[in-house]
Amino acid sequence: MRFTGTDSYVATEDLMMAVNAAITLQRPLLIKGEPGTGKTMLAQEVATALGRPLHQWHVKSTGKAQQGLYEYDAVSRLRDSQLGDNRVEDIANYIKRGPVWEAFESESPAVLLIDEIDKADIEFPNDLLRELDRMEFFVYETQKLVRARHRPLIIITSNNEKELPDAFLRRCFFHYIKFPDRDTMERIVAVHHPAIKQDMLRNALTAFFEIRDVPGLKKKPSTSELLDWIKLLVAEDIPPEALHTQDSGKIVPPLHGALIKNEQDVHLFERLVFMNKRGR
16 A cells, blocks of 8 residues: 545545555654644544554664563562562563554554654664564563564654764664645645635735744744744634735734743843844
8 A cells, every 4th residue: 555645634645655665665654844744643643544453663872672572560469479469470460561562462453653762762773673674572570572464654853952862873764854845835734724814824824934033043933833823823713814925024913822832032132122122
């Protein structure tokens, strides 16, 4: 089966090609891009489009590769032994399957999302090399070898917080999701807000891209933030003309808290407004 996007996810030709290449090569798909460009959502939409179960592993800064395979709950076993629980006789009762194990044991080919892999320690990706290559791992506590029934489609996301090891990169098919251009963004907004008026859409996108083009912004607004902002504009019945300015990038738009997310950028816009008023 080939991925061609879904009704709720606008995928570019390059992105669809990358997904299908990973399926053909049976390699993990490594996705990078700005936060808010739909990297995590891609795995959900691919699973839906291909009719596959989805298993998600959202990596934390304290995460270890072992947690994706399984965890042994020694504390619970000790507690149960003190209470005289017969479950302690079988150590398997205290083995908790991780998302990789669940994907390997899936009765049908699954999609496995390893989300924000760059959050963890630098050795985290290398610790998964053997398991992702061979599609198997060993559970030492039970002396059991777990082999994948079907090779899952593995989608790995990264926000570029850390460089990933070369040995890991060699095993992946890589794709960078470029920030959507205006035409693509119109299609994305239309999926989430099909009833939006064209003048509102036009003015909102103009204001949004003007904000992204302001020099010195610490954090540029993302696609997901644009969608939130438009939702607020529609809910509050803000007139389209309130978003239009002759001095592009100089006026703070209404409900800008959905787009501007730190005090440095708020102060930057306040200075721009002040300078704009002085120049008149």
